[in-house]
Amino acid sequence: MRLAVIPGDGIGPEVVSEALKVLGEVVPETEITHYDLGATRWHNTGELLPESVLDELRQQDGILLGAVGDPSVPSGILERGLLLRLRFELDHHVNLRPARLYPGVQSPVADPGEIDMVVVREGTEGPYAGNGGLLRKDTPHEIATEVSLNTAFGVERVVRDAFARAAARPRKHLTMVHKTNVLTHAGSLWSRVVEEVSLEHPDVTVAYQHVDATTIHMVTDPSRFDVVVTDNLFGDIITDLAGAVTGGIGRAASGNIDATHRNPGMFEPVHGSAPDIAGQGVADPTAAVLSVALLLDHVGRTEAARRVEASVAFDLATRDHSAPGATHAIGDRLAALVSSREVAQQV
Amino acid sequence: MRLAVIPGDGIGPEVVSEALKVLGEVVPETEITHYDLGATRWHNTGELLPESVLDELRQQDGILLGAVGDPSVPSGILERGLLLRLRFELDHHVNLRPARLYPGVQSPVADPGEIDMVVVREGTEGPYAGNGGLLRKDTPHEIATEVSLNTAFGVERVVRDAFARAAARPRKHLTMVHKTNVLTHAGSLWSRVVEEVSLEHPDVTVAYQHVDATTIHMVTDPSRFDVVVTDNLFGDIITDLAGAVTGGIGRAASGNIDATHRNPGMFEPVHGSAPDIAGQGVADPTAAVLSVALLLDHVGRTEAARRVEASVAFDLATRDHSAPGATHAIGDRLAALVSSREVAQQV
Ligand SMILES: CC(C)[C@H](C(=O)O)[C@@H](O)C(=O)O
Ligand SMILES: CC(C)[C@H](C(=O)O)[C@@H](O)C(=O)O
Numbered sequence: 001m002r003l004a005v006i007p008g009d010g011i012g013p014e015v016v017s018e019a020l021k022v023l024g025e026v027v028p029e030t031e032i033t034h035y036d037l038g039a040t041r042w043h044n045t046g047e048l049l050p051e052s053v054l055d056e057l058r059q060q061d062g063i064l065l066g067a068v069g070d071p072s073v074p075s076g077i078l079e080r081g082l083l084l085r086l087r088f089e090l091d092h093h094v095n096l097r098p099a100r101l102y103p104g105v106q107s108p109v110a111d112p113g114e115i116d117m118v119v120v121r122e123g124t125e126g127p128y129a130g131n132g133g134l135l136r137k138d139t140p141h142e143i144a145t146e147v148s149l150n151t152a153f154g155v156e157r158v159v160r161d162a163f164a165r166a167a168a169r170p171r172k173h174l175t176m177v178h179k180t181n182v183l184t185h186a187g188s189l190w191s192r193v194v195e196e197v198s199l200e201h202p203d204v205t206v207a208y209q210h211v212d213a214t215t216i217h218m219v220t221d222p223s224r225f226d227v228v229v230t231d232n233l234f235g236d237i238i239t240d241l242a243g244a245v246t247g248g249i250g251r252a253a254s255g256n257i258d259a260t261h262r263n264p265g266m267f268e269p270v271h272g273s274a275p276d277i278a279g280q281g282v283a284d285p286t287a288a289v290l291s292v293a294l295l296l297d298h299v300g301r302t303e304a305a306r307r308v309e310a311s312v313a314f315d316l317a318t319r320d321h322s323a324p325g326a327t328h329a330i331g332d333r334l335a336a337l338v339s340s341r342e343v344a345q346q347v
Numbered sequence: 348m349r350l351a352v353i354p355g356d357g358i359g360p361e362v363v364s365e366a367l368k369v370l371g372e373v374v375p376e377t378e379i380t381h382y383d384l385g386a387t388r389w390h391n392t393g394e395l396l397p398e399s400v401l402d403e404l405r406q407q408d409g410i411l412l413g414a415v416g417d418p419s420v421p422s423g424i425l426e427r428g429l430l431l432r433l434r435f436e437l438d439h440h441v442n443l444r445p446a447r448l449y450p451g452v453q454s455p456v457a458d459p460g461e462i463d464m465v466v467v468r469e470g471t472e473g474p475y476a477g478n479g480g481l482l483r484k485d486t487p488h489e490i491a492t493e494v495s496l497n498t499a500f501g502v503e504r505v506v507r508d509a510f511a512r513a514a515a516r517p518r519k520h521l522t523m524v525h526k527t528n529v530l531t532h533a534g535s536l537w538s539r540v541v542e543e544v545s546l547e548h549p550d551v552t553v554a555y556q557h558v559d560a561t562t563i564h565m566v567t568d569p570s571r572f573d574v575v576v577t578d579n580l581f582g583d584i585i586t587d588l589a590g591a592v593t594g595g596i597g598r599a600a601s602g603n604i605d606a607t608h609r610n611p612g613m614f615e616p617v618h619g620s621a622p623d624i625a626g627q628g629v630a631d632p633t634a635a636v637l638s639v640a641l642l643l644d645h646v647g648r649t650e651a652a653r654r655v656e657a658s659v660a661f662d663l664a665t666r667d668h669s670a671p672g673a674t675h676a677i678g679d680r681l682a683a684l685v686s687s688r689e690v691a692q693q694v
Contacts, residue, residue: 069528075538076531084529108566110457127474127495132532142499144536148474152489179580181416182431184423185479189491191422212587219455219566219591233526237584240559244566 001299002031004060004264008038009078010273011283011327012066018285018331019064019292022311025338026304027296033060037082039070048081054089062295063090063266066288067273080130087123090263092256093154094161095123095235096294097270099242099252101222104317109245113223118169119242120162120227121235123256125154126186128232150186150231155193161259162229163197166204173226174198175207177214177234190231214238218245243270250283251316253290255298265298267291281327286312289334303347310346311337348646349378351407351611355385356425357620358630358674359413365632365678366411366639369658372685373651374643380407384429386417395428401436409642410437410613413635414620427477434470435477437610439603440501441508442470442582443641444617446589446599448569451664456592460570465516466589467509467574468582470603472501473533475579497533497578502540508606509576510544513551520573521545522554524561524581537578561585565592590617597630598663600637602645612645614638628674633659636681650694657693658684 005020007013023030035057041047057063068083087095101107101115131147159176166174176194180187191208198206209217211234217224218241230238243252252270269287277283290312296305311334324330337343352367354360370377382404388394404410415430434442448454448462478494506523513521523541527534538555545553556564558581564571565588577585590599599617616634624630637659643652658681671677684690 075528076534079528080531106457108456108458110453110455127493128529130531132495132530134532134535136499138539140499140503142536144497144532146474146495146497146530146533148479148493148495150491150493152483152487156487179583181422181426182475182580182583183479183493184427184477185481185491186493187422188481189489192485212584215562215584215588216591216596219588233529236526236529236559237562241562241566241588244563248567249563 001027001029001062002033002060004033004035004057004063006035006037006063006065008066008068008273009040009070010067010275010278012038012068012273014278014281014283014327015269015285015288016064016066018327018334019288021331021335022289022308022338023292025335026307027301038068039073039078042073042078048078049085057086058090058263060264061299062264064291064295065266065268067269067271069273071275084128084130086266087256090256090266091258092123092263092266093158094257094259095121095232096255096257097121097235097239097242097252099239099246101246102251102313102316104319104321105247105251106321107245107247109219109222112245113221115222115246117222117225117242118165118227119235119239120158120165120229121239122154122158122230122232125149125151126232148183148186150189152189152193155190156197157259159193159197159229162227163201163204166227167201169226171226172204173207174204175209175225175228177209177211177228177230177238179211179234180208181210186231194229211238215241218242239270249287251286251290253287253294255291255294257298265295267295283327284324285327285331286316289331306347307338307343310343314342348374348376348409349380349407351380351382351404351410353382353384353410353412355413355415355620356417357414357622357625359385359415359620361625361628361630361674362616362632362635363411363413365674365681366635368678368682369636369655369685370639372682373654374648385415386420386425389420389425395425396432404433405437405610407611408646409611411638411642412613412615414616414618416620418622431475431477433613434603437603437613438605439470439610439613440505441604441606442468442579443602443604444468444582444586444589444599446586446593448593449598449660449663451666451668452594452598453668454592454594456566456569459592460568462569462593464569464572464589465512465574466582466586467505467512467576468586469501469505469577469579472496472498473579495530495533497536499536499540502537503544504606506540506544506576509574510548510551513574514548516573518573519551520554521551522556522572522575524556524558524575524577524585526558526581527555528557533578541576558585562588565589586617596634598633598637600634600641602638602641604645612642614642630674631671632674632678633663636678653694654685654690657690661689661693
């Protein structure tokens with residue numbers, strides 16, 4: 001497996017190096033190439049994502065990204081110019097974000113029940129399309145627009161992916177999240193596509209929920225969700241909330257996937273670069289490690305994926321959560337666990 | 348005071364009638380006109396908001412609305428044609444949504460701390476502008492757009508209102524919530540306006556938070572928020588969450604306000620029409636009653652507003668939350684409380 005690694009900014013490099021430690025145990029033959037993209041490169045060279053780098057990334061089997069973003073860079077530059085550019089150029093239309101409350105992990109919600117959901121967030125269109133602009137900037141008559149672009153092509157492929165995932169899970173339940181009562185045009189397209197694709201999946205129960213109501217259920221009854229399919233922006237919002245409700249964004253992994261496998265997937269923690277704790281060796285690398293599990297799943301190394309996941313589950317169940325240990329200590333524990341008997345028995 | 352009442356659909360009529368009971372105690376001289384807008388009228392006549400009704404509403408001092416929405420009406424018809432039309436026609440640019448965790452009320456969040464925030468949600472533009480459309484409908488090449496329209500005029504007036512509210516509160520803290528790193532055009536306008544207006548309020552501390560991160564803090568550290576200013580869609584989402592975190596949307600009130608006082612304000616619970624429990628007399632009218640308090644505040648009846656609020660606070664502190672009583676019983680209790688000695692002492 002050829003893997004591109006983009007450690008990125010802030011805690012990115014720290015958590016990525018632990019994730020690679022774990023990966024090294026399960027797939028030692030991985031060929032790794034590091035790419036120094038992010039704030040430092042931008043400051044030094046003005047480059048965000050050179051074409052030549054993009055071409056090289058396209059040749060890989062997968063990409064592992066730490067985190068992107070730094071307070072020294074104006075908001076939007078790295079996000080739009082690097083992170084979102086990668087997602088769009090590599091046609092990552094399925095932004096996969098599982099949220100599971102692992103045994104031993106405390107939820108900030110008093111009565112969470114069992115949470116095991118997967119949010120399938122559209123990743124290449126919607127309000128993220130970058131379509132919009134400013135007119136009469138810096139005058140009292142300024143207008144700013146943001147255009148959400150939604151295509152039958154784009155919605156259908158992500159909805160199909162979500163249905164397939166729902167059909168493969170025990171509960172076979174799919175919730176579409178949108179705001180169809182206000183965003184009536186995009187909402188109409190999304191609703192019709194979900195209805196059409198549902199005809200091919202009579203075994204999957206379909207529900208709809210407005211995004212605002214979804215945030216309520218995330219804190220009052222999160223166990224109701226199985227697979228959730230939603231647009232790029234709503235997915236961004238509810239997956240941070242789902243991460244929080246399952247015990248913290250430090251454990252939320254994500255995959256940016258081209259479901260046709262024409263482009264390599266990019267796997268990254270949902271958390272950001274956390275500049276406030278960067279360089280201190282205290283960041284929790286668990287989300288990065290779980291992102292490796294998603295990567296392994298995507299490239300068909302299912303057994304290795306299960307081992308990584310089981311290691312995390314075991315560690316979380318037995319961890320002293322008041323003193324989880326330093327970044328590298330957690331990485332060491334997980335690296336030891338993936339080859340251990342405890343984990344082998346569970347897989 | 349001339350008050351228009353739109354009971355609306357579902358539990359709307361039930362909760363409104365209790366709210367009027369309470370209002371009758373504090374401002375008995377209110378002249379009330381009922382308007383039968385909502386699902387039934389639409390089914391019977393095809394009318395949503397006739398011009399003549401709109402003209403009459405403009406002449407009132409305030410509007411009290413129960414809830415709008417019914418499963419028998421296609422999504423978006425009543426929302427866009429009635430509720431949002433009212434907000435837009437009456438230039439309700441300040442959508443005011445306090446969220447307070449009252450003593451005695453249980454939050455679904457394990458460790459909420461003291462929550463007392465006010466979300467100032469923009470109410471007349473953003474993604475709610477209704478600008479967008481469908482191209483090549485029902486073909487594989489369909490495109491749906493939604494255009495978020497943001498004007499310097501519109502953003503400035505709501506930001507000014509939010510700063511004034513923050514300056515009048517003990518903590519004097521304002522958080523702007525947006526997604527400036529992705530919605531860079533609208534985000535740039537919002538950020539510049541907040542920066543400019545902040546110069547006039549050196550006493551107000553200003554913070555910024557992405558909407559996704561905001562949902563995390565709403566469940567892990569909600570007490571950090573004092574006044575929040577945000578766009579129409581983000582405000583919709585985070586106020587449902589804030590309502591849930593403060594013990595349930597059954598207690599969340601809102602005011603749709605034209606800060607110039609040229610048009611009457613419209614006051615309504617944040618909750619919807621809840622058709623599943625409509626007609627059973629079990630809906631909690633507290634949000635409707637608290638909406639009356641916001642109405643009274645807006646029309647300058649401050650002392651009456653404080654009495655209504657204190658009645659709710661007293662009732663919530665002493666209520667048996669496992670058996671809060673029927674809709675009318677809660678209304679009766681609150682109506683008795685507003686004129687009581689306990690409440691008089693607190694105001
Ligand atoms: C950093 C930002 C552009 C990104 C997003 O909005 O998608 C992040 O919040 C995420 O969820 O991966
Ligand atoms: C019913 C709907 C149009 C409305 C909104 O989105 O504003 C509601 O959710 C609210 O928050 O008042």
